[in-house]
Amino acid sequence: xxxxxxxxxxxxxxxxxxEREIILAMSARERRFEAKADIVKEGAVPSESCLMLSGxxxxxxxxxxxxxxxxxxxxxxxFVDLHSLLLKQMDHGVAALTDCRVALVPHRLLRDIxxxxxxxxxxLWLSTLIDAAIxxxxxxxxxxxxxxxxxxxxLCEIWTRLEVVKLTDADSFDFPISQMExxxxxxxxxxxxxxxxxxxxxxxxxxxxxxxxxxxxxEGLRRTAQFEPAYLNLQQRPR
Amino acid sequence: xxxxxxxxxxxxxxxxxxEREIILAMSARERRFEAKADIVKEGAVPSESCLMLSGxxxxxxxxxxxxxxxxxxxxxxxFVDLHSLLLKQMDHGVAALTDCRVALVPHRLLRDIxxxxxxxxxxLWLSTLIDAAIxxxxxxxxxxxxxxxxxxxxLCEIWTRLEVVKLTDADSFDFPISQMExxxxxxxxxxxxxxxxxxxxxxxxxxxxxxxxxxxxxEGLRRTAQFEPAYLNLQQRPR
DNA sequence: CGGAGCGTTGATAGAAGTCAATTGACGTGG
DNA sequence: CCACGTCAATTGACTTCTATCAACGCTCCG
Numbered sequence: 001x002x003x004x005x006x007x008x009x010x011x012x013x014x015x016x017x018x019e020r021e022i023i024l025a026m027s028a029r030e031r032r033f034e035a036k037a038d039i040v041k042e043g044a045v046p047s048e049s050c051l052m053l054s055g056x057x058x059x060x061x062x063x064x065x066x067x068x069x070x071x072x073x074x075x076x077x078x079f080v081d082l083h084s085l086l087l088k089q090m091d092h093g094v095a096a097l098t099d100c101r102v103a104l105v106p107h108r109l110l111r112d113i114x115x116x117x118x119x120x121x122x123x124l125w126l127s128t129l130i131d132a133a134i135x136x137x138x139x140x141x142x143x144x145x146x147x148x149x150x151x152x153x154x155l156c157e158i159w160t161r162l163e164v165v166k167l168t169d170a171d172s173f174d175f176p177i178s179q180m181e182x183x184x185x186x187x188x189x190x191x192x193x194x195x196x197x198x199x200x201x202x203x204x205x206x207x208x209x210x211x212x213x214x215x216x217x218x219e220g221l222r223r224t225a226q227f228e229p230a231y232l233n234l235q236q237r238p239r
Numbered sequence: 240x241x242x243x244x245x246x247x248x249x250x251x252x253x254x255x256x257x258e259r260e261i262i263l264a265m266s267a268r269e270r271r272f273e274a275k276a277d278i279v280k281e282g283a284v285p286s287e288s289c290l291m292l293s294g295x296x297x298x299x300x301x302x303x304x305x306x307x308x309x310x311x312x313x314x315x316x317x318f319v320d321l322h323s324l325l326l327k328q329m330d331h332g333v334a335a336l337t338d339c340r341v342a343l344v345p346h347r348l349l350r351d352i353x354x355x356x357x358x359x360x361x362x363l364w365l366s367t368l369i370d371a372a373i374x375x376x377x378x379x380x381x382x383x384x385x386x387x388x389x390x391x392x393x394l395c396e397i398w399t400r401l402e403v404v405k406l407t408d409a410d411s412f413d414f415p416i417s418q419m420e421x422x423x424x425x426x427x428x429x430x431x432x433x434x435x436x437x438x439x440x441x442x443x444x445x446x447x448x449x450x451x452x453x454x455x456x457x458e459g460l461r462r463t464a465q466f467e468p469a470y471l472n473l474q475q476r477p478r
Numbered sequence: 479c480g481g482a483g484c485g486t487t488g489a490t491a492g493a494a495g496t497c498a499a500t501t502g503a504c505g506t507g508g
Numbered sequence: 509c510c511a512c513g514t515c516a517a518t519t520g521a522c523t524t525c526t527a528t529c530a531a532c533g534c535t536c537c538g
Contacts, residue, residue: 061379064465069382071375083372086365086478091372091470114361118354125353125364126325128371133322133330135374136310140300142381143308143426146525179485187382189527194486226303231330239325386494417516428495433518 003027004077004165005051009123011164012130013239019120022113027053027103033096039080042093046084048104052076055100056176060184061092070185071138072131073097073158073177077165082128085110098176122239133231142187145226147196150186152225155206159215160229175213242266243316243404244290248362250403251369252478258359261352266292266342272335278319281332285323287343291315294339295415299423300331309424310377311370312336312397312416316404321367324349337415361478372470381426384465386435389425391464394445398454399468414452439463 006023009015015023030053033039039050039057052074059072059080071092074080080094085107114121134157141153158175162168177185183193200206205221207214215221245262248254254262269292272278278289278296291313298311298319310331313319319333324346353360373396380392397414401407416424422432439445444460446453454460 059375061375063379063383067383069379071378083368086361087368087372087472088476088478089469092375115357118357118360121357121360122325122353125367128364129322129326129367132367132371132374133326135371135378136298136300136331138378139310139374139381139426140302140308142378143423144302144306178483180483184382187378190485191487191528192526195526198486230328233326237327239327418518419516429517430496430519431494434494437518 002166004053004075005079007165008077008127011234011236012126013123013236015120015123019117019123022117022120026051026105026109029104029106031102031104033057033100033102035096035098037096038093039096039100039102040084040090040094042090044084044090045088046081046090046107048106049082049085049110050080050094051103051105052078052080053101053103055102056097056174057094057100058097058181058185059092059094068184069187070181071135073154073185075158075161075165076167078131079105079124079127082110082124083131097181119239126233126239130233133233137231141225147186147188147192148199149225150188151182151193151196151200152205152221153227154186155213155215156222156225156227156229157232160232160234164234171216171218172212172214174211175208176211241405243292243314244318246404247316247366250473250475251365252362252475254359254362258356258362261356261359265290265344265348268343268345270341270343272296272339272341274335274337276335277332278335278339278341279323279329279333281329283323283329284327285320285329285346287345288321288324288349289319289333290342290344291317291319292340292342294341295336295413296333296339297336297420297424298331298333307423308426309420310374312393312424314397314400314404315406317370318344318363318366321349321363322370336420358478365472365478369472372472376470380464386425386427386431387438388464389427390421390432390435390439391444391460392466393425394452394454395461395464395466395468396471399471399473403473410455410457411451411453413450414447415450 003024006020040046054076057074057080058070061069061071081090084090113124141150145153159168159173162173167173179193180190183190197208205217205224207216242263245259279285293315296313296319297309300308300310320329323329352363380389384392398407398412401412406412418432419429422429436447444456444463446455
């Protein structure tokens with residue numbers, strides 16, 4: 001299986017053989033996390049950044065009143081806390097959604113890249129810019145779409161992002177998330193998430209069982225979500 | 240008046256005299272925009288990035304059904320489209336909220352910085368990471384706070400960000416935004432924005448007239464918003 | 479066998495949107 | 509100085525969306 005970060009980056013620009021080497025070397029130190037475990041704790045000042053190799057994880061924020069909001073879902077090929085290289089202290093936590101394999105990339109190495117590998121540094125910067133673009137898109141859906149639209153949009157997005165790292169089937173993908181976690185992601189109650197899923201099912205847009213999501217009507221889902229993948233920057237360009 | 244980007248960056252790390260030179264040189268080419276004018280159009284592929292020198296602007300997204308969502312408010316010292324250096328094509332527009340002065344910074348210069356000024360490049364990267372941190376915080380408030388909490392949070396944030404660039408008075412600041420624009424920012428209808436403002440006024444938290452916002456009860460507002468400024472990274476650290 | 483956690487459903491309350499109308503501030507032209 | 513137009517702010521009435529509360533079933537696992 002190819003390295004997912006390599007797939008992620010080469011979807012956006014070409015890499016030199018030397019750059020490819022460096023990327024592969026990043027995955028040297030690997031660590032496993034169990035489902036529900038914290039990968040990075042809020043308040044931590046990491047000395048390495050975590051690259052997802054397998055499994056799903058989320059960035060989460062706990063409010064003063066104890067409620068939780070998830071601000072990102074991370075898939076293989078995503079750096080979950082690359083920003084800690086410069087932001088230093090984590091203002092949120094990262095939790096494993098499923099059992100995960102994670103590469104621990106020392107900040108020393110990342111810093112060296114910013115000093116000596118300008119193009120690769122730009123590619124890492126790019127990955128955080130795509131994260132930000134996804135955040136913005138979520139703001140749009142949160143602000144302007146109904147629960148149904150929001151959920152549809154999330155499914156379209158996850159589908160598209162999983163395609164990049166070759167983790168989709170013809171019309172289905174792993175979606176190992178509970179309705180409570182989905183509620184924390186979309187800013188909805190569990191009960192309403194449940195109703196929303198039922199609606200998508202009744203409209204024959206999706207099927208979801210045993211942690212596997214099957215898209216029955218891709219165009220219908222896209223329309224419900226007003227999904228446009230441009231923000232994911234899926235084009236090879238010199239960066 | 241000091242250069243706002245210099246204030247912005249030096250709040251986060253020290254700069255060398257040479258770096259300070261380069262920052263100042265960035266503001267060489269200046270352009271003015273009138274209120275409501277587009278600073279960057281959606282779909283554009285800019286060859287320069289826009290740095291706010293004075294005035295307020297917003298990033299906005301138009302949905303297929305014509306509604307609008309604002310995903311960021313930009314103040315002096317902010318780069319509104321630094322990300323276009325690597326993302327190339329704009330997936331959203333940027334509009335002036337007020338009359339603005341903007342520095343046009345050629346991508347050629349920014350790219351040179353990534354090649355030859357690694358620390359300064361990291362500082363620019365940092366500024367986009369702070370943008371992303373703000374996006375995440377907005378996601379949290381959109382998902383979990385009531386309209387009153389959201390609006391309070393926005394006011395606390397703008398206040399704090401304006402302090403960095405020395406644009407606050409003892410207890411007030413310019414807040415030149417219409418209730419419609421505020422609705423597009425918070426994902427609320429104008430009518431509900433109006434109700435929400437009235438509530439803040441009735442609770443004696445703020446006063447707002449003639450485009451000037453006065454905070455009457457800072458601690459009360461902070462509590463209503465559950466505001467914690469950590470995400471703004473207001474600490475000088477080696478980055 | 480019996481929790482514990484998750485998914486499901488129904489009933490009700492509260493938050494926010496929509497529609498419609500009014501008011502106020504400001505600028506222009508007579 | 510006033511009439512008029514425009515735009516934003518404000519308010520009320522009604523509707524829709526989502527949260528909350530409560531109950532129940534299922535499945536997995538100790």
